[in-house]
Amino acid sequence: MNTPLPPLGRLLPVGLGCLLGGSLFAASSGPRFYGDPPDDHHPWAVHDGNRPQPKRVTPGTFSSADRPGNPPSDAIVLFDGTDLSKWQTDKGAAAPWRVVDGMMEVVPRTGGIRTREEFSDCQLHIEWAAPAQVEGSSQGRGNSGVFLMGRLEIQVLDSYDNVTYADGHAGAYYGINPPQALPLNPPGKFQVYDIVFRRPIYRNGQVLDPGYVTVFMNGVLVQDHTMLEGPGGHMGRTKPGPFPEHGPLSLQDHGNPTRFRNIWYRPLPPRPAEGGTDGWLTAEAALAKRAATAAEIRADAATLRDQSDPLPEMQRLFESLVYAPDAAALERASRLAAEYVAKLEALPAAALAGKKDEVKQNAEILGYLAKFKILPADFAPRTALQGMIKAHGWDKR
Numbered sequence: 001m002n003t004p005l006p007p008l009g010r011l012l013p014v015g016l017g018c019l020l021g022g023s024l025f026a027a028s029s030g031p032r033f034y035g036d037p038p039d040d041h042h043p044w045a046v047h048d049g050n051r052p053q054p055k056r057v058t059p060g061t062f063s064s065a066d067r068p069g070n071p072p073s074d075a076i077v078l079f080d081g082t083d084l085s086k087w088q089t090d091k092g093a094a095a096p097w098r099v100v101d102g103m104m105e106v107v108p109r110t111g112g113i114r115t116r117e118e119f120s121d122c123q124l125h126i127e128w129a130a131p132a133q134v135e136g137s138s139q140g141r142g143n144s145g146v147f148l149m150g151r152l153e154i155q156v157l158d159s160y161d162n163v164t165y166a167d168g169h170a171g172a173y174y175g176i177n178p179p180q181a182l183p184l185n186p187p188g189k190f191q192v193y194d195i196v197f198r199r200p201i202y203r204n205g206q207v208l209d210p211g212y213v214t215v216f217m218n219g220v221l222v223q224d225h226t227m228l229e230g231p232g233g234h235m236g237r238t239k240p241g242p243f244p245e246h247g248p249l250s251l252q253d254h255g256n257p258t259r260f261r262n263i264w265y266r267p268l269p270p271r272p273a274e275g276g277t278d279g280w281l282t283a284e285a286a287l288a289k290r291a292a293t294a295a296e297i298r299a300d301a302a303t304l305r306d307q308s309d310p311l312p313e314m315q316r317l318f319e320s321l322v323y324a325p326d327a328a329a330l331e332r333a334s335r336l337a338a339e340y341v342a343k344l345e346a347l348p349a350a351a352l353a354g355k356k357d358e359v360k361q362n363a364e365i366l367g368y369l370a371k372f373k374i375l376p377a378d379f380a381p382r383t384a385l386q387g388m389i390k391a392h393g394w395d396k397r
């Protein structure tokens with residue numbers, strides 16, 4: 001939903017972050033004291049102006065039957081059609097597969113190849129084509145495989161008009177879960193896999209996140225956040241268990257001259273279970289993130305100390321209390337608020353009238369803090385500001 005900002009959001013200073021170049025707040029903007037505050041499992045308020053901005057990515061282009069597309073700007077390219085320098089055999093020798101017309105082709109019986117680089121959680125894009133000339137049947141037809149972390153296989157098979165066991169079709173998490181559909185192009189044409197892979201996370205033998213794999217084949221969902229149950233494989237039923245931190249991407253030599261092109265991946269940000277600081281967190285992690293955010297805001301507040309204008313520091317200190325209580329910050333912000341009220345009360349009526357918007361803004365900030373019990377409902381400076389607003393009729397339209 002795209003709701004216009006209320007007056008408070010428009011009035012509040014949104015450029016304070018610029019003062020903190022490079023820190024959490026460098027790219028932040030947006031309303032403060034606005035949406036519901038952080039809670040036991042959410043370290044950010046709703047619509048939080050301090051929440052880090054998502055990174056900017058220039059999108060790539062989609063592939064056509066004849067031509068591979070371009071990767072997005074932050075992708076790590078594993079094969080761009082020119083050479084196999086990023087690939088090796090299982091023993092570390094140069095990859096013996098052929099590069100032809102911008103594609104790599106399995107040279108049967110030379111063995112599988114794998115990336116020199118190792119990684120784990122990723123968005124993986126890979127395109128493959130089974131031989132145009134159909135030979136063999138079932139698992140013998142256009143068989144290869146994409147092995148995530150060198151372990152679990154997302155099957156590559158010419159499943160176009162080909163019957164085999166369901167958990168061995170193209171798009172299967174091999175031996176574990178069949179694809180939901182077989183949206184294949186005819187043999188010889190390229191198929192596109194877009195895969196989202198999350199490895200299992202264990203701590204002290206306890207599973208924190210079992211890991212999941214999602215696969216789109218030619219834009220059609222074939223694995224829907226399928227829970228990992230070990231590496232899978234031929235005939236044996238595998239069990240869930242920990243994976244290493246990193247592993248290569250491996251491609252299988254199953255004796256068929258399958259072709260691949262346009263292979264790239266994007267590493268994924270950490271999940272809460274492995275130290276990510278956004279999304280639904282454990283109470284312990286949410287509290288830690290809230291404390292860290294509050295500390296950064298308090299450090300920013302200290303740079304805003306200004307005898308002639310206590311408001312920026314006061315507002316920032318109050319903002320820090322939204323994330324975590326702090327007796328010293330509360331004491332100083334309360335004193336600045338009392339000083340602010342005393343200054344207002346000393347102003348001639350005409351001068352005070354010119355501060356209508358400012359007074360209303362600060363009353364709203366204190367009202368937000370009272371609403372969420374960060375300040376007591378009878379916080380004296382708030383009561384004083386409310387009194388001024390009422391006395392001048394500023395609460396009426």
Ligand code: MG
Binds near residue numbers: 144252254
């Ligand atoms: Mg295979």
